[in-house]
Amino acid sequence: MxxxxxxxxxxxxxxxxxxxxxxxxxxxxxxxxxxxxxxxxxxxxxxxxxxxxxxxxxxxxxxxxxxxxxxxxxxxxxxxxxxxxxxxxxxxxxxxxxxxxxxxxxxxxxxxxxxxxxxxxxxxxxxxxxxxxxxxxxxxxIADDLAADVIVEGLEMLVSPGAEALKPQLVELRGNGERLGLQPRQGDGWVIIRSPEGMWWEHGPVEADVVLSGAVAYVMLVCNRRLPLDDDRVTVTGDRALLEHWLAHMAI
CATH class of the missing domain: 1.20.120.450 (dinb family like domain)
Incomplete structure (x- = not known):
């Protein structure tokens, strides 16, 4: 929505x-x-x-x-x-x-x-x-509200029924409870949870195995694979390989 x-x-x-x-x-x-x-x-x-x-x-x-x-x-x-x-x-x-x-x-x-x-x-x-x-x-x-909705729409599309049929590589994003966090500089962020049945996500305080943080526009650009993780406008803390794997397989 x-x-x-x-x-x-x-x-x-x-x-x-x-x-x-x-x-x-x-x-x-x-x-x-x-x-x-x-x-x-x-x-x-x-x-x-x-x-x-x-x-x-x-x-x-x-x-x-x-x-x-x-x-x-x-x-x-x-x-x-x-x-x-x-x-x-x-x-x-x-x-x-x-x-x-x-x-x-x-x-x-x-x-x-x-x-x-x-x-x-x-x-x-x-x-x-x-x-x-x-x-x-x-x-x-880009205004913060627009950048945030780019992120949310992307998450919604990843977990939509039929998304895996549209892009079979999304099956690779199933997991065993791993948590990835997207944290803008202000306010709550988003947490993606990988389960054996598929992915789901929630909006709120970010507690995760790996966290990508920065201004919401830059987080948006990383999620759309426009900025690399080593760009100095964003910060990665935790299991960087987990985030790299997600970015490599999440494009729809």
């Missing part, structure tokens, strides 16, 4: 899309994205713009749509990227409003409220905002 209401997610999508567009505009279209090395900056822009439009298509047509190919995107010249990206985000926000945020729709994890797609595209845009900023040297920023 989203930690943000629909209005905040819409506002956040506008924030992160605008930030992504500014960061992308500062670079060369054919520049390689170091955190997505198979993609150029133009392809990254295509991925985001088509992702927003794909979600809009699902909401308006009511069934699965062909997966978009970012290499086939036509975002125009870099001076038009911001407009193209903004238009896609606004189309998605409008489609959620038209459908009704609580209306059940198709998703790759089974039926979910229409707001699922707003949240999914907001969080995908936020992570790729960082990718664009790293590529071009542009600025990256």
């Amino acid at each position: 989203a930690t943000l209401d629909t209005a905040r997610m819409a506002e956040g999508l506008r924030e992160q899309t605008a930030g992504f567009a500014r960061a992308a505009a500062a670079g060369e279209p054919d520049a390689r994205v170091p955190t997505c090395p198979e993609w150029s900056l133009r392809t990254l822009v295509g991925h985001i713009g088509l992702g927003h439009r794909y979600a809009t298509g699902v909401l308006r047509k009511g069934d699965p749509q062909p997966a978009p190919d970012p290499w086939q995107a036509a975002p125009g010249s870099p001076d038009r990227w911001a407009e193209w990206l903004r238009d896609g985000a606004e189309e998605l926000i409008g489609a959620v409003q038209e459908a009704g945020a609580d209306t059940e729709v198709w998703t790759f994890l089974g039926p979910r409220p229409a707001a699922f797609w707003l949240r999914r595209m907001l969080n995908d845009t936020a992570v790729h905002h960082y990718d664009a900023a790293v590529t071009t040297g542009g600025g990256f920023g």
Whole structure:
């Protein structure tokens, strides 16, 4: 369940899309994205713009749509990227409003409220905002509430019914009660518990075998494998190998 209401997610999508567009505009279209090395900056822009439009298509047509190919995107010249990206985000926000945020729709994890797609595209845009900023040297920023929801959505997806069928490597994350903690600098954090039946997680005080701590934005970036564990903006205490194993297998 989203930690943000629909209005905040819409506002956040506008924030992160605008930030992504500014960061992308500062670079060369054919520049390689170091955190997505198979993609150029133009392809990254295509991925985001088509992702927003794909979600809009699902909401308006009511069934699965062909997966978009970012290499086939036509975002125009870099001076038009911001407009193209903004238009896609606004189309998605409008489609959620038209459908009704609580209306059940198709998703790759089974039926979910229409707001699922707003949240999914907001969080995908936020992570790729960082990718664009790293590529071009542009600025990256994200509000704490948005960064926290990126973390929560990721945890929810990992424990969703059918997640192991979607990504079989998640079976490797079963365990025998090991506990991994994610601790932002302020407030409670999250604890992931590995059991023989699968994973589960809880929000609250962090007591764990290994703890990743730092500003919530940096914890978010590590969880999305954008920052390494030895980055000086985060701290790891406890069983580092346990955390390394989780990060190596948890991508959906």
